[in-house]
Amino acid sequence: MGLQAVRDVSLDLLGPDGVSDSGADLRSYSCDGLTGWRETPGLVVLPRTTRQVATIVSACARNGVPFVARGSGTGLSGGALPDAGGVLIVTARMRQIVSLSPEDRTAVVEPGVTNAAISAAAAPHGLYYAPDPSSQIVCSIGGNVAENSGGAHCLKYGFTTNHVLGMEVVLPDGTVTWLGGESWEAPGYDLRGVFIGSEGTLGIATKVAVRLLPIPESVSTLVADFPSPAAAGEAVTSIVAAGIVPAAVEMLDHLAIQACEAATNAGFTLTAGAALIVELDGPAADCEASFDLVRQHCTEAGATGIRVAADAVDRATIWRGRKAAFAAAGRLSPSYFVQDGVIPRTALGTVLERIAALAAEEGLRVANVFHAGDGNLHPLVLYDPAVEGQHGKADRLATRIVEICVQEGGSITGEHGVGVDKACSMPKMFTPDDLAAMRRVRDAFDPAGIANPGKVFPTPRLCGDRPGPYTPHPAEVAGLAERM
């Protein structure tokens, strides 16, 4: 009944073109990048303006209907997983660059604008938007805000929270307000900071004010080959200990190299035990001096070969190779879990050894590709769902990897968020009191609990009722039924 009322309001407001409530349409929104979790939404709406978002959210609030915001659906923790009895509010039609001020080095954009589109709009002014998730050509700035997304260059430049000045937000009761603003410093509590990383549980961002940086004068990039990830890890430690702050330090292990090279021909050395991509940027003179030191540290740590990017095209090829890593893992295995955890940088060698030992115990392979500079691991746990028992083993291994991260003083997620996937892992990091304090923050924004319910916080329902990755139903295997 409540959902019907929201549907009527949405149809009046957006017309049939902006509302989906038929089976096939609804099912196409049933998951994000974490495809093992699926739920068909009750209704999908595609608003174009803040006013339309606010009107729909008000209707949800009046009728007690849950809503979930969705940007581009590239999230890897099930954050945009719909609610079966709720409304999925998709920002794909909110893609305007509202304003861009080269003088102030700021821009205000709508939430559906892709991360890469901000830099493209700023480029003619010699500016760019620094956070660079590997999904940047598709993921939305609204999703980046909700997940506090990072990327290869966040080692030097910081995460989304360091580059977003404020957001226009539709609160869960339909009120429209700004958190933060377009200027650098706002008095009072940092509600902007509270909203960033809140995974859609505090409302919907309808405009985002970002800061832009000057495109660096000079960029130097190298790929160093090492016999093992441990040796590459030593190079990272000594580069950072020497006081050099690279723009990015990324590592691929042997398996990840095979996958990326097969998918992109980026020129990685197939025989290497690990490859380190190190990029420096800034004033040309600084860059040049530090680059020589980086080469020296790599050589001293046992690098067996160093390739320096010859020009911008070569650099782009290297990054294309690295940024394709998740998709490229499909070359190694029919299926895999992308894990996301953080460890202290100095624990890199120990943790990789522990992961390898656990993988051997389970009889599975793990490819590692990660932001080595800030200790953000992305182990790819490879498995074949057609092999009896492998999915269970892979799931267990992925969970144990996160436990190792916490034991080593790290975190259950670096940048992909908690979503539904890791809600059950929250008690591994936080006490009941911690979680209760977080709930009180959430309740202050959303006392009725209608904004993205079931995410971030552990609930008995989710913990006891965990749907796994897709496995074919016997009726499908027998050709008697088809999954839509």
Ligand SMILES: Cc1cc2nc3c(=O)[nH]c(=O)nc-3n(C[C@H](O)[C@H](O)[C@H](O)COP(=O)(O)OP(=O)(O)OC[C@H]3O[C@@H](n4cnc5c(N)ncnc54)[C@H](O)[C@@H]3O)c2cc1C
């Ligand atoms: C191949 C690949 C590579 C990736 N690489 C990286 C990486 O390097 N770094 C990284 O951090 N992430 C990475 N990701 C994860 C993902 O791209 C990011 O989390 C991204 O920010 C999600 O944006 P989205 O628009 O797809 O959001 P969605 O998946 O649509 O939503 C993500 C969350 O944001 C909420 N949300 C969306 N829009 C809004 C809004 N306007 N207001 C409030 N809440 C909203 C949703 O409810 C959900 O909780 C990668 C994903 C893939 C598939």
